[in-house]
Amino acid sequence: MNSHLEKRVMRKVTLRIVPFIMLLYFIAFLDRVNIGFAALTMNQDLGFSPTVFGFGAGIFFLGYFLFEVPSNLILHKVGARIWIARVMITWGLVSGCMAFVQGTTSFYVLRFLLGVAEAGFFPGIILYLSYWFPAAKRAQVTAIFMAAAPLSTALGSPISAALLEMHGLLGYAGWQWMFVLEAIPALLFGIVVLFYLTDRPAKAKWLNDEERAWLENTLRAEEQARATRQSHSSAWRGLADKRVLALALVYFGTSAGLYTLGIWSPQIIRSFGASSMEIGFLNAFPAVIGVIGMILWARHSDRTKERSWHVIGACLLAAAGLIYAGNVSTLFTVIIALTLVTVGISAAKPPLWSMPTLFLSGPAAAAGIATINSIGNLGGFVGPMMIGVIRQQTGSYSWGLYFVAGLLAISAIVVLLLSTRGNKPQTAELPHPHTH
Template identity: 80%
Template sequence: MNSHLEKRVMRKVTLRIIPFIMLLYFIAFLDRVNIGFAALTMNKDLGLSPAIFGIGAGIFFIGYFLFEVPSNLILHKVGARIWIARVMITWGLVSGCMAFVQGTTSFYVLRFLLGVAEAGFFPGIILYLSYWFPAARRAQVTALFMAAAPISTALGSPISAALLELHGYLGFAGWQWMFVLEAVPAVILGVVVLFYLTDRPEKARWLDEEERTWLKNTMEAEQLSRSVNNASHSAWRGLADRRVLALALVYFGTSAGLYTLGIWAPQIIHTFGVSALETGFLNAFPAVVGVIGMVLWARHSDRTSERTWHVIIACIIAAVGLICAGSVSTLLGVIFALTLVNLGISASKPPLWSMPTLFLTGPAAAAGIAAINSIGNLGGFVGPTVIGVIRQQTGSYAWGLYFVAGLLMLSALVVLWLSTSQRKVQNTDLTHPETH
């Protein structure tokens, strides 16, 4: 009976929550990286050099870094419904304002403000999933949620490229139309969140009383189990936990890879002489492969209850892809290399994000997850910025891509070190807090 009830509840919760948060992340990621397509015409219009563009693309993550932890702690207190709505509406408004960039200063300022506005969305959703799904199911549902990023690339690339074709309509450039039209869904969905999202299982009127009681008791029992096992649950201990810092370093490398793809891949493909629209479709293919690989890899990780090697192998695949992307000289070779990068980056994320909630709960989970995401996402500043600077100095993307590949190899080594250190202390690190 319990097994039947569990399946029924999990099916209802999954169908209610996952498609909606995927849609939210789809729009979030699209608004975050659509400057990669805007750059095909915007950089020339505004006189932005590769170095200036790289810095502006990456400065988003400085604002993101500064406001991530406070934002997630607020979400934990006021609830996901109100806070996610606030995040989406403000980021939609700022993203739309990108259409009115006049030069370097306004480009930098608006990208920074976009990071501030969006801070808390991703870790907030990761925290939100921990309220609704038991740990054993979390990698798969995280994979479904995170699949929205490569899906956003797959579907958003042709859409962004097509919007560039509106160049000259009503006197505005194509990239201006792209920013405005792609910002509108964020504002609309922000309002929808207020009426659709449910903060906690006990408030879920779309579950019957038996289902609601089972889910509430199951999640409370799991949280109590982590508390009994001395899982960190104060915000300060979550921030100070060395496992949090280690996972932040791992995420730093994967973020550098992800935003190298999102921001620079369209321009890398465009150098082979294809049109903006062709670039959009070519950029979509590797992302489709990434979606499939992410879901299958996460399912295998859950089935085997193994996280470490699922992260390590994925990071190595992405690093090899970046090295190939910097070495090959044909369009087909670049698309193959970018497919490897997409596959590795996408597959690494779900098992990685299943780790923090194994040893963090309550405010510590809110602070720890936000810390991993905010510190790790600084890789989104470093990767695109370094590539832009090196591109300007050398005229080539190669050494910038090799640099990001090195960061991903470092991520793999840190995961291996973390796993080894856990075994040396009799596997207590993932279930017991550090003592300070």
């Protein structure tokens, strides 16, 4: 009887929440990395060097870093519905303003403000999922949600490339049209969030009394089990936990890889002589394979109840792909290399993100997740910026790609150290029932 009830509740919760938050993350990621497509014509129009572009693309993550933890703590207090709506509407406005960049200063300022506006969205959703899904279901749900990032690249690349073709319409450049039109969904869905999202199971009118009671009791039992196991429930404990800082370092490497791809791969593909529309479709291919790899890998991680080696293997695959990308000489081989990187980086994320909520709960989970995400996302500043700097110095992408590969290798080593020291947030430590 209970397993039938569990299936029914989980199906209802999944169908209600997951497709919607995927759509939100899809929009977020598109507005974050469409700068990579804008660069195909914007850099020339505004006279940006690779260093200026790399720094401006990356400075987003400094704004993100500074406002991430406060934003997630506010979400924990005021509820996901109001806060995620606020995040989306403000980032939609800033993203649209990117169309009016005049030069270096306005480029830097708006990218920084976009990071400030969007801070708290991703860790807020990760925290939100922990309000609705028992631990045993979380890696797979997180994987499905996070598949929106590579999907955003897969679908967004051809769309962005097509919008660049609007060049000259009403006297505006193609990249200006792209920024304005891709900002509109964030504004619209920010308003939809206010009416659609439910803060907690207790408020879910779309579950009946029995379903609501089962979900609340299951999640409360897990929360109590965590609380008795260790008192890591204050926000400060979440910030100070060594494992949180270690996982932030791991995430730093994966973020450097993810945003190096998101921001630079259109220009890397262009260096092999592809046109804007060809780049749109070629850039989509690795992302499609990345989605498939990510979901299969997360499912395997859930089934085997193993996290550490799933993160290590994926990071090493991405590092190998980056080294390969630095040594290729044809368009076909560069797409193969970028596919390896995308699969590796995408697959590393879900098992990595199911680790912190295994040893943190309450405000500590809010602060811990936000800390991992904010420190880790600085990799999104360092990776793209270093590619730009090294490209300007050497005239080639190779050494920049090797640099990011090194960061991913460090991520793998840190997870290995965590797992061998007995600090691993693994299944064996955690009590039954239904917990990872």
